[in-house]
Every structure is written in C-alpha cells, then in structure tokens.
Amino acid sequence: MRWALVDGWTIAQRTLLHWRMQPGLVIFGWLFPVLMLLMFGALLGGAMEMPGGTSYYELLVPGIFALSMLFGLEGTMTAITTDAAKGVTDRFRSLPMSSAAVVLGRCIADMLDSVVTLVVLAATGLALGWRWHGSLLEALAAFGLLLLLRFALLWVGIFIGLSVRNAQSVTVIQVAIWPIGFLSSAFVNTSTMPDWLGAVAQWNPMSSTATAARALFGNPGGSAGSWIGEHALAGAVIWPLLMVVVFLPLSARRFRNLSR
Structure with missing residues (x-):
C-alpha cells in the first residue's frame, strides 16, 4: 500500500506538471462553475420564490457545489484514454511500479483540483451573499460529502476512460453526462x-449530495416525498460508496487487462 501511494503520487506530479505547462485549461476549469453560478443566479434568481425572502443563492450555491463535482470528468476520461492510445500507459505498466499507481495518480491530482474548485466557488458564493448558518464542523462535513462524491465519480470516469477506444468517444459520453447533472x-x-x-x-446521487450539503450548511432546499429525499445524508454517503465499490475494482481490473 505504501509503495502504491508513493508511485501514485509520482504519477500525480506528472499530471500537475502538465497542468502547470497549460495553466489556461486549469484556470478555465476553476472558473467554469463560477460562470454557471453567475449565469443561473441571474437567469433564475428573480423568478424563484424562496422561504422567508432568502436569496436564491442560498439554494443555488450548494447545488452548484455538487454539480461542479461532475464538471471536468470528461477531462479525466480523455487523459486516461489518450495515455492508453499513445502507449504511455503500456510504458508505465512495464516499469517496476504498482499497477494501481497510474489510475490512482490521476485520481489524486483531480481531487486536488476539486479542492481548489470548491475554494473558488465558495469564495464567489460568499461574495454573492451565500452563507452557511451551521457550525464550522458541519460546513466541513458538507465539503467532505462533496469531495466524496467527486472521488466516486472519478473512478467512474477512469473506468470509462480505460474502456473507450479513443478520445472522440468521450465526446459522445459527455453528451450523456450533462442531463444527469441537470436532472437533479x-x-x-x-x-x-x-x-x-x-x-x-431525487434518486439522482447529485441530488442526495446537494440536499445533504444544504442541510449541513443550514440552507433551504430540503427534499421530501420519498425515502431518499428524507434521508439525503445517508444517500450522500451510500451512493458514492456504492460507486467506489463497483468501479474501483473494475478500473483496476481493466487496467491490468488493458490491451490496445
């Protein structure tokens, strides 16, 4: 396990080096959720009736937090697919290193990127008037649930990236990802x-995390009417864990059996 983590960090540094050489793409990835927040806040804010006259951003910001965990997944899939298609992955597999390091390294780098994304979004939300009304511990728990969702989604993206044949196929999959995010x-x-x-x-994992985050932040927007709606906190934990249990072993197996 120690060597797997050390090798994974080495591969993560490779990804971070690529990002340092192409900072524009990374910065755009941080600012795109901000653009979504500003756009939907301006488009829908005036038409939304919130309880107690609270700002629409009280509901919207946690939702964009959850949605941002889905953004950028196509970048992960494309990077994994491109490395495999160009033979880079085969070179890594020939080295005396952990077989899990390549996919683990990508996951580590993307998680660091997600932390920065949440920091940028939170700062923007605070500037727009969003606030959390619970304790600092509850707010940290909410951010922890968001990162757990991101961790799970990354393994879904890694598995898809290892399964498709070329980067062009990722575009088709990307078209299907957006409705999943918006139908929440x-x-x-x-x-x-x-x-x-x-x-x-309500049964969308994005909804469970968004609703649980709102509850922990003390923001309005709770869902009811079904078990998953009334137990969003449990759903925000169970859904990501199920995805990890399914797709992490599938990704590792797919990587070991990779043949292109």
Whole structure:
C-alpha cells in the first residue's frame, strides 16, 4: 500500500506538471462553475420564490457545489484514454511500479483540483451573499460529502476512460453526462417538478449530495416525498460508496487487462 501511494503520487506530479505547462485549461476549469453560478443566479434568481425572502443563492450555491463535482470528468476520461492510445500507459505498466499507481495518480491530482474548485466557488458564493448558518464542523462535513462524491465519480470516469477506444468517444459520453447533472435538485427543489420527474431527480446521487450539503450548511432546499429525499445524508454517503465499490475494482481490473 505504501509503495502504491508513493508511485501514485509520482504519477500525480506528472499530471500537475502538465497542468502547470497549460495553466489556461486549469484556470478555465476553476472558473467554469463560477460562470454557471453567475449565469443561473441571474437567469433564475428573480423568478424563484424562496422561504422567508432568502436569496436564491442560498439554494443555488450548494447545488452548484455538487454539480461542479461532475464538471471536468470528461477531462479525466480523455487523459486516461489518450495515455492508453499513445502507449504511455503500456510504458508505465512495464516499469517496476504498482499497477494501481497510474489510475490512482490521476485520481489524486483531480481531487486536488476539486479542492481548489470548491475554494473558488465558495469564495464567489460568499461574495454573492451565500452563507452557511451551521457550525464550522458541519460546513466541513458538507465539503467532505462533496469531495466524496467527486472521488466516486472519478473512478467512474477512469473506468470509462480505460474502456473507450479513443478520445472522440468521450465526446459522445459527455453528451450523456450533462442531463444527469441537470436532472437533479441542483437548481430547484424537486417538489416543484412533476411527480414522476421529481422522483427520478431525487434518486439522482447529485441530488442526495446537494440536499445533504444544504442541510449541513443550514440552507433551504430540503427534499421530501420519498425515502431518499428524507434521508439525503445517508444517500450522500451510500451512493458514492456504492460507486467506489463497483468501479474501483473494475478500473483496476481493466487496467491490468488493458490491451490496445
């Protein structure tokens, strides 16, 4: 395990070096969720009726937090696929290093990037008037749930990146990712949706994390009407753990059996 972590950190440093050489792409990745926050806040804020006259950003900011954990996943998939297609992955596999280091290193680098993304988003939210109303420990727990979701989604992205044949295929998958993110409680309470659509949105892992984060931050926007809606905190833990349990072993197996 120690060598796997050491080798994984070495591969993570390679990714960080690539980002340092292309800072524009990294900065855009940090600012894109900010753009989404500003755009949807301006488009929907005036039409949303919030309880007690609170700002729409009280509901929107935690939703964008959760949605930002999905953003950039196509970059992970593309990087993994490109390395495999160019033979870089095969070179790593020929070295005396942990077989998990390549995918683990990418995961470590992307998690560091996600931390920066949340910091930038939180600073923007605070500037727009969003606040958390609970304790600092509850706020940290909310950010922990968001990063747990990101960790789980990364393993889904890594598995897909190892499974597709070329970077062009990632574009097709990216088209399917966006509806998954938007069909959630990120922008509105699921109670405002038609019953069948609200039920689908509530069972979206994004909704569980967004609703749980709002509860921990003390922001409005809780969902009810189903078990998953009333137990969002449990869902925010169970969904990511299920994804990790399924896709981490699949990614490791796919990497060991990789043949291109």
